[in-house]
Amino acid sequence: MVRKEVSPFEFFEETDSLMRSGGLLLVSSGKDGKPNAMTIGWGLVGTMWRLPVFCVAVRLSRYTHKLIDETGRFTVCLPSKNMDEVLDVCGTKSGRDMDKLKELGLTAKKGKVVDVPYIEECPIHYECEVIYKTVLEPGQLKKAVEGDVYPTGNYHTMYYGHIKGVYAEEGAHGNLL
Amino acid sequence: MVRKEVSPFEFFEETDSLMRSGGLLLVSSGKDGKPNAMTIGWGLVGTMWRLPVFCVAVRLSRYTHKLIDETGRFTVCLPSKNMDEVLDVCGTKSGRDMDKLKELGLTAKKGKVVDVPYIEECPIHYECEVIYKTVLEPGQLKKAVEGDVYPTGNYHTMYYGHIKGVYAEEGAHGNLL
Numbered sequence: 001m002v003r004k005e006v007s008p009f010e011f012f013e014e015t016d017s018l019m020r021s022g023g024l025l026l027v028s029s030g031k032d033g034k035p036n037a038m039t040i041g042w043g044l045v046g047t048m049w050r051l052p053v054f055c056v057a058v059r060l061s062r063y064t065h066k067l068i069d070e071t072g073r074f075t076v077c078l079p080s081k082n083m084d085e086v087l088d089v090c091g092t093k094s095g096r097d098m099d100k101l102k103e104l105g106l107t108a109k110k111g112k113v114v115d116v117p118y119i120e121e122c123p124i125h126y127e128c129e130v131i132y133k134t135v136l137e138p139g140q141l142k143k144a145v146e147g148d149v150y151p152t153g154n155y156h157t158m159y160y161g162h163i164k165g166v167y168a169e170e171g172a173h174g175n176l177l
Numbered sequence: 178m179v180r181k182e183v184s185p186f187e188f189f190e191e192t193d194s195l196m197r198s199g200g201l202l203l204v205s206s207g208k209d210g211k212p213n214a215m216t217i218g219w220g221l222v223g224t225m226w227r228l229p230v231f232c233v234a235v236r237l238s239r240y241t242h243k244l245i246d247e248t249g250r251f252t253v254c255l256p257s258k259n260m261d262e263v264l265d266v267c268g269t270k271s272g273r274d275m276d277k278l279k280e281l282g283l284t285a286k287k288g289k290v291v292d293v294p295y296i297e298e299c300p301i302h303y304e305c306e307v308i309y310k311t312v313l314e315p316g317q318l319k320k321a322v323e324g325d326v327y328p329t330g331n332y333h334t335m336y337y338g339h340i341k342g343v344y345a346e347e348g349a350h351g352n353l354l
Contacts (some may be wrong), residue, residue, distance in 0.1 A: 012189050020224055044223035044232055047197055049322050055221055132318045134311060141309045145226050 003125075003167040005112075008052035011078070011124050011168065012045055014176055018078055019043055022177050023087045025077040026056055027108075027117055027125075030067040035101055035108035035117035038064045039091030042156075043076070052163040054128050057156035060135070063095040068159055072130040073114050076161075077122035079177040086121075087177075113165045123172035128161025180302075180344040182289075185229035188255070188301055188345065189222055191353055195255055196220055199354050200264045202254040203233055204285075204294055204302075207244040212278055212285040212294035215241045216268030219333075220253070229340040231305050234333035237312070240272040245336055249307040250291050253338075254299035256354045263298075264354075290342045300349035305338025 018024055023039040030036075044055040054076055058065045068074055079087055086104050093100060101108055101119070108117040114127040136155040138146075169175070195201055200216040207213075221232040231253055235242045245251055256264055263281050270277060278285055278296070285294040291304040313332040315323075346352070 009190065009193050012193070013186065016186050016189070016223060042223070042225050042227075044221035044225065044230060046193060046219070046221035046223075046232070048219050048221065048234065049318070049326055050219075051322075053221060055223075057225065131322060132313070134314055134317060136309070137311055140311060141226070145228075145308065149226055 001169045003169050006166050006168050008163045008166050009045065010166065014124070014173065015045065015076075015078060018177060022079060022084065023091060025079060025086070025090060025119060025122060026058070026064060026074055027077055027119055028064055028067040028071065028074045029117055030070040034099070036063060036067060036095035037077070037090045037100055037106070037119065038062060038095070039087045048160065049131070051131065053131070054126050054161045054163050056159050056161065058159060059154050059156050061154050065157060068130065071116065073116035074128050074130070074159065074161060075111060075114070075116055075118040076126040076128065077119045078124040080121060080123050080175050081177055083121070083177055112167060123175045124166070124168040126163055127165045127167070128163055130159050131162040132160040134158050178346045180346050183343050183345050185340045185343050186222065187343065191301070191350065192222065192253075192255060195354060199256060199261065200268060202256060202263070202267060202296060202299060203235070203241060203251055204254055204296055205241055205244040205248065205251045206294055207247040211276070213240060213244055213272035214254070214267045214277055214283070214296065215239060215272070216264045217253075225337065226308070228308065230308070231303050231338045231340050233336050233338065235336060236331050236333050238331050242334060245307065248293065250293035251305050251307070251336065251338060252288060252291070252293055252295040253303040253305065254296045255301040257298060257300050257352050258354055260298070260354055289344060300346040300352045302344055303338075303340055304342045304344070305340055307336050308339040309337040311335050
């Protein structure tokens with residue numbers, strides 16, 4: 001289906017709402033070009049350095065961490081209605097062990113302005129280039145949260161992605177999970 | 178006017194739009210309790226550590242930096258229609274040199290759930306507690322941006338504020354700048 005460019009924050013509400021319910025798909029590929037997706041439930045959106053930014057959090061242990069470090073690019077894809085299983089698999093399996101997109105029957109397409117894959121079955125996607133990254137600093141987070149979220153020191157890297165384009169299918173809103 | 182609690186992200190669109198045009202007011206007070214406001218044009222909003230978060234960027238040199246470090250609390254206030262001069266003054270003058278709220282005829286009120294001032298003349302405000310903070314790391318930002326924004330090394334601290342409550346006057350939407 002045709003996908004049109006929309007303004008960077010037109011779908012913030014849907015993005016935020018999905019993030020806090022089923023999740024979003026963070027899609028990337030490494031130097032070998034093989035696409036991979038992981039489910040994310042955390043992220044920040046807004047303006048920094050006069051640019052539209054999507055900031056995603058990826059733990060150091062993740063396969064996606066290696067991929068984004070290799071290329072400095074990612075997409076965030078909003079799942080459609082029938083994607084509960086996709087979110088489940090992409091949130092529990094590692095791309096080191098399986099080709100998630102292939103096994104789930106998903107189609108990787110090349111981004112429109114950034115050389116990075118997105119998932120065609122997702123009606124809306126953001127294309128981003130990493131402009132800044134930082135690993136969370138031990139001891140700086142409130143103690144109760146730190147003990148709960150990082151008991152083994154597997155911290156998140158915060159990848160600040162410059163949003164280069166957001167694309168939506170016609171009628172995308174009604175087709176989201 | 179009565180101010181009611183709304184969901185953390187109900188006014189994201191207005192918040193983001195004002196951030197990229199006139200600006201928002203970042204309000205804080207230090208140990209002495211004296212309120213101060215600065216104009217901000219950058220910030221990120223979303224979910225981290227399962228919590229609603231407003232992340233604001235404050236340069237190390239700013240008076241507000243000292244105040245937030247002292248108390249770990251801030252509000253973000255959305256300006257109303259007639260506040261162009263307020264945004265101008267709060268973006269160019271330092272609270273070290275003048276009592277901005279007093280000179281501008283603004284009213285500081287105590288937050289509803291966080292012990293931090295907000296500006297009554299602003300129809301919507303966020304009350305936040307700092308949950309994490311980190312200074313931007315030299316050399317990690319894309320070179321062109323770093324040279325443009327931080328030519329003298331006056332980096333931003335990113336204060337991740339846990340949004341404890343968002344409050345809006347009735348009809349607030351129509352009264353924003």
